Amino acid sequence: MQIKLVGESTLRQKCPLIDINELKSNKKWYESLIFNMTEAMNNNLGIGLAANQVGYGMRLFVTAFNAVPNIYINPSIEWFSKEMVMMEEGCLSVPGTYLRLERPSRIKVKYFDIDDMEYKKVDLFGLPARVAQHEIEHLDGILMTDHAAERTLKLQNQNYGILL
């Protein structure tokens, strides 16, 4: 599974919701897509990956944490904390670029859980909250570099950090 890089149109797509009835009748197909996305994320040392980063225009992302859900179908952020936190981000679709970005430190995410086949809500903070915000922006066609001026990008090109 090939990661799409900045410049490819799929990354600028506002991804539509997954039809839950369609998901129910094609569950195996979605499970296989999720398996392949997780593999692509791990192979590229990422900790988050949105479906449109591998060319599938649908609202779905995966993450690599243990204590929080790892598969988010139709995710939406229902609440953002006022408290903000500065953190460095990288992106599998923007290789070699890392940015220090300020985002809310805590969020509430509603998503469809494919194991229990129902909508759930989860409180996220720290790195999982950061990853979810980055991935949900991907699903809206937004890249982390949209938050920064070109001059900042040039200054902050580095070779370490988290990849989402």
Ligand SMILES: [Zn+2]
């Ligand atoms: Zn990314």
